[in-house]
Amino acid sequence: xxxxxxxxxxxxxxxxxxxxxxxxxxxxxxxxxxxxxxxxxxxxxxxxxxxxxxxxxxxxxxxxxxxxxxxxxxxxxxxxxxxxxxxxxxxxxxxxxxxxxxxxxxxxxxxxxxxxxxxxxxxxxxxxxxxxxxxxxxxxxxxxxxxxxxxxxxxxxxxxxxxxxxxxxxxxxxxxxxxxxxxxxxxxxxxxxxxxxxxxxxxxx
Amino acid sequence: xxxxxxxxxxxxxxxxxxxxxxxxxxxxxxxxxxxxxxxxxxxxxxxxxxxxxxxxxxxxxxxxxxxxxxxxxxxxxxxxxxxxxxxxxxxxxxxxxxxxxxxxxxxxxxxxxxxxxxxxxxxxxxxxxxxxxxxxxxxxxxxxxxxxxxxxxxxxxxxxxxxxxxxxxxxxxxxxxxxxxxxxxxxxxxxxxxxxxxxxxxxxxxxxxxxxxxxxxxxxxxxxxxxxxxxxxxxxxxxxxxxxxxxxxxxxxxxxxxxxxxxxxxxxxxxxxxxxxxxxxxxxxxxxxxxxxxxxxxxxxxxxxxxxxxxxxxxxxxx
Numbered sequence: 369x370x371x372x373x374x375x376x377x378x379x380x381x382x383x384x385x386x387x388x389x390x391x392x393x394x395x396x397x398x399x400x401x402x403x404x405x406x407x408x409x410x411x412x413x414x415x416x417x418x419x420x421x422x423x424x425x426x427x428x429x430x431x432x433x434x435x436x437x438x439x440x441x442x443x444x445x446x447x448x449x450x451x452x453x454x455x456x457x458x459x460x461x462x463x464x465x466x467x468x469x470x471x472x473x474x475x476x477x478x479x480x481x482x483x484x485x486x487x488x489x490x491x492x493x494x495x496x497x498x499x500x501x502x503x504x505x506x507x508x509x510x511x512x513x514x515x516x517x518x519x520x521x522x523x524x525x526x527x528x529x530x531x532x533x534x535x536x537x538x539x540x541x542x543x544x545x546x547x548x549x550x551x552x553x554x555x556x557x558x559x560x561x562x563x564x565x566x567x568x569x570x571x572x573x
Numbered sequence: 574x575x576x577x578x579x580x581x582x583x584x585x586x587x588x589x590x591x592x593x594x595x596x597x598x599x600x601x602x603x604x605x606x607x608x609x610x611x612x613x614x615x616x617x618x619x620x621x622x623x624x625x626x627x628x629x630x631x632x633x634x635x636x637x638x639x640x641x642x643x644x645x646x647x648x649x650x651x652x653x654x655x656x657x658x659x660x661x662x663x664x665x666x667x668x669x670x671x672x673x674x675x676x677x678x679x680x681x682x683x684x685x686x687x688x689x690x691x692x693x694x695x696x697x698x699x700x701x702x703x704x705x706x707x708x709x710x711x712x713x714x715x716x717x718x719x720x721x722x723x724x725x726x727x728x729x730x731x732x733x734x735x736x737x738x739x740x741x742x743x744x745x746x747x748x749x750x751x752x753x754x755x756x757x758x759x760x761x762x763x764x765x766x767x768x769x770x771x772x773x774x775x776x777x778x779x780x781x782x783x784x785x786x787x788x789x790x791x792x793x794x795x796x797x798x799x800x801x802x803x804x805x806x807x808x809x810x811x812x813x814x815x816x817x818x819x820x821x822x823x824x825x826x827x828x829x830x831x832x833x834x835x836x837x838x839x840x841x842x843x844x845x846x847x848x849x850x851x852x853x854x855x856x857x858x859x860x861x862x863x864x865x866x867x868x869x870x871x872x873x874x875x876x877x878x879x880x881x882x883x884x885x886x887x888x889x890x891x892x
Binding site: 410412414423425427436439440441442443444445459460461462463464465466468469470471472473474478479480481499500501502553554557558559565 | 576577583585586639642643644645646647648649651652657660661663664665666667670741744745746747888889890891892
């Protein structure tokens with residue numbers, strides 16, 4: 369069984385936001401509310417005076433091996449597949465938002481009845497959501513099951529987003545993680561995340 | 574990974590969740606205290622009816638706060654099933670929901686024989702018809718037979734609700750203010766302290782004639798100890814936050830630099846009632862006004878604790 373993970377190279381992210389658009393269209397996110405996208409790219413400035421750099425920092429669900437959002441979910445709507453993907457069963461979710469409170473990565477967003485009404489207008493007859501729920505990145509599990517990569521990875525122009533199997537020693541993603549070049553966010557919290565970042569700051573002059 | 578951090582409070586669970594936690598703790602602890610008083614100190618019909626009534630009404634109002642904010646209200650049926658507690662054994666809301674439901678059920682059953690003895694319900698049309706039905710009379714006789722067993726089932730679930738309100742917040746690992754062992758302790762002690770204050774208020778006002786002096790004195794003493802305990806837990810929490818992570822330090826700055834927390838909650842919600850009750854216990858008061866004042870302040874402080882706690886939780890977001 370694979371153990372899926374994502375590596376994000378901050379050196380090559382150009383902040384084009386194509387990943388956000390691809391994700392939104394693939395997963396029919398509420399694009400009318402920027403707070404409700406499954407992935408987003410922070411645009412931050414680092415430094416002082418003339419020594420300022422822009423940093424683009426893509427964010428998404430970290431598909432933790434010890435996901436606090438799943439521990440606190442009272443209905444069992446948040447589940448984890450054997451391949452490591454954490455997903456939400458829309459029909460089980462009552463939308464108490466405990467998962468959003470538990471998530472240290474700010475990766476949970478509410479999709480309301482109002483969003484569904486807009487979604488039906490925006491996406492037309494293809495709109496597949498049947499009930500409101502808390503939403504999150506699913507690593508595009510429907511695509512992964514078909515052997516394809518998540519939409520954000522496939523569309524990334526700078527190849528900043530890479531997707532692979534940590535249990536496959538030949539996989540470049542596994543190698544980057546094993547080498548320590550790619551590292552997780554806030555590992556001290558104990559969530560054991562599966563999204564890793566390659567630092568850009570140390571390479572800046 | 575070298576990252577910069579943004580520190581932010583949340584606007585997901587706000588005042589309405591504070592009300593849920595407050596009513597949950599207050600209602601459940603009031604029920605537990607009155608039932609224990611009835612079982613082991615002195616049979617107290619009025620206290621039991623008030624305790625069960627407060628438990629059911631406050632828990633219902635509190636639960637409505639959470640229910641009203643659910644995204645999909647139909648899906649709540651999933652956690653009404655008692656098996657949800659075992660299927661989602663790490664989710665405190667699943668446990669809390671069951672504690673709330675069963676506390677209400679056993680609480681109403683425990684109070685039923687007393688309700689049937691009381692004059693007031695016989696004047697209320699629907700209740701009058703209900704309590705005179707043969708099956709209700711049968712249940713009432715059964716409850717009388719298993720009086721303590723039913724009482725303990727209600728008490729255990731009531732204590733469960735009070736503890737749950739703290740465990741719920743403790744289960745969020747990203748926020749240092751919430752994710753520490755002091756929180757369930759603080760919320761449980763606060764729940765019982767506010768329950769004592771609520772009962773003292775009742776006994777000094779609406780139940781003034783019927784109230785037993787020895788029980789009243791005992792409640793005052795217990796509340797005094799609980800307030801002292803709460804201050805000790807708060808001091809421990811302060812020390813933990815002061816030398817903790819950045820999230821902890823920022824929460825501490827938010828709370829201890831806020832007049833609402835310092836003067837409102839710690840000053841008027843704990844220290845002033847502590848001294849009012851201390852004088853009452855040591856030398857007594859010639860009037861009931863100081864204890865009524867202390868009770869009102871403790872009740873207001875109980876809500877302020879939960880309100881400020883919700884708003885002062887600081888997340889650390891890397892970018």
